[in-house]
Amino acid sequence: MPRAVIFSLAFIVSAVPLAGQTANLPIASITIGPPDTLTFIGPPDSLTFEPGELISLMRLKAPRLLSGGTPFSRRALRMDALTIEHFYISHGYLEARVDESFTVTSDERVDVYLRVTEGRQSMLSEISLTGNRLLTKEEIVQFLGIRLGEPYNPVDIRGRLEALRHHYQDQGKLTIDILEEPEVNDGVHLRLSISEGLTYTIGNVTVTGLKRVPEWYVTRELLFHRGDIFSRSKLLLGQQRVFESGLFSSVEITPLVQAMEPGIADIEVRVRELGRGSFDFSAGFARKEAARRGEPNTALSSSFQWWHSRIFNTSLRTGITLEGNLIWQRPLKTPDFLAAWDIVSPWTLGARLPSSVRIYSDYRTTPDIVWRQGVDLSLRPRRTQRHQPRGSIGWVLITTPADPDSIAAGEERGFRFEYLFQGADNLLAPRRGTIFQVKYSLQRTLLPGQPSYRLVELDIRRYHSLLRNTVFAYRFKMGHLKTFPAGIKLRHYHLFDLGGSTSLRGWANPSSFYEEGGMAKWLVNAELRVPLFWRLGGQLFVDAGGLDAFLREGNPGYDPYRPTLEWVTGWDVGAGLLISTPLGPIRVDAAFPWRRGNFTRDPTLQVAFLHTF
Known part of the structure; x- marks a missing residue:
């Protein structure tokens, strides 16, 4: 056997146990600084960025007072070194290099060392363009948002150049090509060579993959026609609209450039029809509206849905929903139950306005028994992941135990509008972002004299990510009810509540705070959420409301x-x-309410699912 092969096998055999010995060992420390010698790291004062800022970018974490750190991994260490290199390059340090190493201590812990060679920071000194005819140099530079004298960020510029390509394609330049040539000397001279190509118009539009659905249900969703100037944005939006029609499981729209017809782009729409019937079952934690106008309760939830699509080979679909929810609030009561029949259409009266009709029976038990049976007609203007408006009109019959002090009847009709801005990065465990929601409702009760009431509710939430995965979150919420004529006392299920695991945690439930309910409310919550170790975390909080x-x-x-x-x-x-x-998350909270000028000695314990907000 050749000597080189023997040495290679010996190296592999020796490396495997070493990898096993270092994998998953706890990290003792992480040190970042400039290279001093082959074995030592110099003082970090000469670095442009603070070591703490660089360490915050890493996957590997050293233990802290309230955090157990992460187990060591050679692969994670290498990825962290590349992440810091990428961070430096994005700030103009094009020659930055990060060398990683580690040592294993006698108590089987790992010391991590990262030696950062920054190099010289490169500034953008000049921009030159060739081949641009549709847009001027000033328009292109303004679109890219780059300025002379700023650090050259190649990663950001590539992303902006891709957006510039899309901008050209929205104006018919389907085959646009942009070549980026940075020249690095004392500064960076960025040369952009643009080949705009022809201005393309739409040719033939063909639809393939249809079996039973008429072609008209595809073409009516498209935003382009034969003879139009090609637009990438209209093509993508048309693809989204076809998919949202509910008739197809997949949609692909592809422009086809023909050499025999310069400047003409044929469009092929490939679809796959969706099956007529589908079933869905889900179970987990959820937030569910209370029987009154209190904060949503956390619950163990399960639901079954059956949908039937392509009714009469149209975009209409219908479905049945059965849902059970065990509200997790002391004292535990029988589960809530919802049964609903929905009819959904992406078009309403010839307009691209999604709508639905729901006939439902909604039985809720917490904090009181309230049974709602009704019909809702909802309109949902164009929704995105962030912006979610919804308007509805409806009629409802409300059955509840006798309430002799109340004047309002249990039968109502009215109008509701909701708008939700979902700007958080995660719904279950948000770390950063904003959530904003507003609700408006105008309801009329069916009584002699026709008393009515108006509801306005505002909810603002903010999440800030701090060091070591710590999150500071706060919420402000307010609501107001007004009756017409004034002075009418509404029934309990109309009124606002406070108290429980999702509002004022110092009170076990709404009845322990104030049983009667209110015509207006305000609520402020603030939390500091800190990871501890494994899957455990802690939080400090303060709640206030009225x-x-x-x-x-x-x-x-x-x-x-x-x-x-x-x-x-x-x-x-x-x-x-x-x-x-x-x-x-599952949480266990201990809250001390302020009563009669002092905090109580015995805390109120709350066990709930998901975060308070």
Whole structure:
């Protein structure tokens, strides 16, 4: 056997146990600095960026006071070195290099060393363009958003050049080509060579893959026709609209350039028809609306859905939903139940406006039994992942135990509008971003004299990611009810509630805060969420809120013939333990409410699913 092969086998055999010995060992420390010698790292003062900022980019983490760190991995260390290199390059340090190494201590822990050679920072000194005819140099530079004298960021510029290509393609330049040639000397001279090509118009539009669905249900969703100037944005939006029609499981729209017809792009639309019937079953943690107008409760939820598509080979579809929810709030009650029949269409009265009709029976038990049976007609203007408007009109019959103090009837009709801005990075465990929601409702009860009421509710949430995966989150929420004519006392299920695991955690449930409910509310929550170790985390929180509530019998100023309102406020502080699961966090909170000028000695314990907000 050749000597080289023997040495190679010996190296592999010796390396395997070494890898096994270092994998998953705990990390003792992470040191970042400039190279001093082959074995030592110099002081980090000469680095442009603070070591803490660079360490925050890494996957590997050293243990801290409230964090156990991460296990060591050679692959993760190499990826972290490349991440820091990429960070430097994005700030103009084109020659930056990061060398990684590690040592294993006697107590089988790992010390990690990263030696950063920054090099010289390159600034953008000049931009020159050739081949541009459709757009001027000033328009292109403004579109790219780059300025002379700033650090040259090749990664960001490539992304902006891709957006510039798309901008050209929206104006018919289907075959646009942009060549980027940076010349690095004392500064960076960025040369852009643009080959615009011909201006293309749409030729033949063909649809393939249809079996039973008429072609018209595809072509009506397209935003381009034969003879139009080619537009990439219209092509992609048309593809999305065809898919959202609910008739197809896949949609691909491809422009075809023919050499025999310069400047003409034929369009091929390939579809695959969706099966007529589908079933879906899901179970997990969820937030569900309370029977009253309190904060949504956390619940163990399960649902079954059956959908039938392509009714009469059209875009109409219908479905049945059965849902059960065990509300996790003391005292536990029988599960809530929802049964609904939906009819959904992406078009309404000849306009591309998705709509649905729902006939439902909604039985809720927490905090009181309220049974709603009704019909809703909903309109959903164009929605995106971030912007979600919804408007509806409906009729509902509400059945609840007797409420002799109430005047409002249990039968209502009215209008509702909701708008949700979903700007958080994650729905289950948000770390950064904003969520904004507003609700407006105008309802009319069917009684002699036709009393009505108006509801306005506002919800703002903010999430900030701090060092070591710590998250600071806060929420402000307010709501207001107004009756017409004034002075009417609405039934309990109309009124606002506070108290429980999703609002004021110092009170076990809404009844323990104020049983009567209120015509207005405000609520503020703030939390500091800190990862600890494994799947465990902790949180510190403060809650405050108030209700503009009806006086109860025995209160000063109570008049049974003239309902009187008075603000009732409360606040609490506490701490909690978070357990991360694939379905979302489980939390155990201990809150100390402020009562009679002091915090109570005995905390209120809350066990719930998902974050408070």
